[in-house]
Amino acid sequence: MLTKSAAKAFFLGGTALCGVAFLLLTMDTLKAMPERSNQEQMSEQVVRGHHIWNKNNCMGCHTLMGEGAYYAPELTKVVERRGEVYIDDLLRDPSRYTQDGRQMVKYDIFNPDEVGEEVSAGHRADIIAFLAWVGRIDTNGFPADPDMAVDTSRQPTPVTAAVLAEAPKQMGTCFGCHSVQGGGGTVGPALDGVSSRLDRDYLIKWISDPQSVKPGTTMPNLGIKGEDMDTIIQYLETL
Template structure:
C-alpha cells in the first residue's frame, strides 16, 4: 500500500466510523423517551433531581454506575428499600447504624419533608429506567450483589428450572431472587443485622412471640408468623427496633403480587428452618 492508498484508507475508515457513530447516536436519542419513561417525569421528579444536585449526592453515590463510588449505587434503591425506610433514613441516617462499628459516614443533611418526598420520587423514576442491565452487577446497600430480576417471571423461571428440588431449596432461590430480594435487607447469619433484622433464629423467635401478650398479629404458629411478616409486615411492630416508623414497617409490601402462592409457601418453608 503506497502513501496515497494509505491516506484514502484512513479517510474512508474515519468517515465510516463517524457515520456509524452518528447513526448509533441518533438511534439512541430516538429510544431515550421510551427507555427512560419520559412521560412519567413529573414536576416532583424534576424537583427531586434538583435535590440530588443541591446536596451533591453524586459526590459519594452513583446512579447507573456513574458517580464517586464512595457510597453504594442507588440506581435500584427504591426497589430494595420501601418509601417508609427511605423517609426515615433521610431524616436521620445515624439511627440506622453505629458509625464506630460500621464505619459509615452518611451525613445528616437536614432535608425538608418536601425535599425527601421529591428525592424519593426522583430515585423511584431512576429505578424504572431501562438501563439495559447496566451496571451489570448493581451494588446493594449491604455491599453484596444481587441477580438482576426485571419481573417476577425471572423468579418463576428459576423455580421452574429447579422443580425437582425440595420446597426449602426452592425457598432459598426465592429468598435471593424475589423483587426486591430478601437478602438485600436481611442476613441469615447470627447477629448480622442489616437494613432489616437478621433472620437467624426467626423460627425460635416466632414461636416465643406468637404466644406472648405483646404480640399484635393474627398468626398462631411459626409458619403463620413468617407468612404474616411477608404479606402484612405492619401487623406486628417490634417495639424499639429501627425497622419501622409511625407504626409502619420498613418491610416492602406487594410480594403477594410479585410472587405466586407456591413461591411464598417455599419461602416460608425455607425461613422456618432458621431455628
C-alpha cells in the same frame, strides 16, 4: 505495500465509514432514549428532586447508574430495594441507621426540626420521586443482581451443645439464621453481645416486627410475643 495515494484513500475512506457508523449509532441512541428513560414520567416533582440531588452533592458519596463516589450504597434501584417508607425515615433521621459504621448525612432540608414538618416532608417526597424515576430507567440490567453464589466461609454450622443447653427452646428457629459462639446459621448477624449493641426496647420492636423497623429485611416476623419474648430477651442479654 500500499502506494501513497492508496494509503490516503484507505485512511479517508475508513474515517468516513467510521464517522457514518458513529452518527447512525448516536441517532439510534437518541431515538431510544425517551422511551428507555420514561421521559413522559419526568414530572415537576422529579425535576425538583433532581435539583435537590445536585445541590446537596449526594454524588459525593453515592452512585447513580454507577456514576459518583463509592463511599455509600448505589442508589439506582434504591426505591425498589428499600421501599419509600424506609427511605423517608432514613432521610428524616439517619442516626437510626448505619451500614458498616458509616452513616448517611443528616440534611436540614429533610429534617422537620429544622425546616418544619411540611417543608421537610415535601423535600423528602421530591427526592424519593426522583430516585423512583431513576429506578424505572431501562438500564440494560444495571445494577446486576447480587451474586448469590454460596460463600463457603459463611456456611452454617451446628450450634454447639453447650450453647443449646443454655438457650431456651424459643430460640430454636433463630439458630437457623443466627449464630452464637460460632455455631448456627449465617443468614443474619451473630448474636453474641447483641444486647450491648442494641437496647431492650429496640430488640423487642425488632423481633416482634422486623419489617416495621427495616422494610425489606430478610428477617421474618416469627409472631413472638408475651412470655416468649421475655424469655428470648433475657437470654439475649446473657450473650
